[in-house]
Amino acid sequence: MIGQSPLRVLIAHAALILGILIVAFPIYYTFVASTQTLQTILKPPLPLLPGDQLWNNY
Structure with missing residues (x-):
């Protein structure tokens, strides 16, 4: 980094x-969507x- x-650099x-x-962000957003109910996913904004559906969906 001399010179x-x-x-x-910033x-x-x-x-x-x-x-x-x-x-x-899209990977995180997909994970978050997978932990929601279908009604929550279809009603914007996500x-x-x-x-709270993490254990039910996995």
Whole structure:
């Protein structure tokens, strides 16, 4: 990292973190949807926290 400005490093890290979030969010959202009831899934918006149907659905 010799010769790189701290701003370039910060921008690179921010881009990597954004990319990880873009890839990971649909996987997390699918997991959260799998812990909800069908009525909850069909009624927008879907909650962002896991539901109480985790053990029933798995």
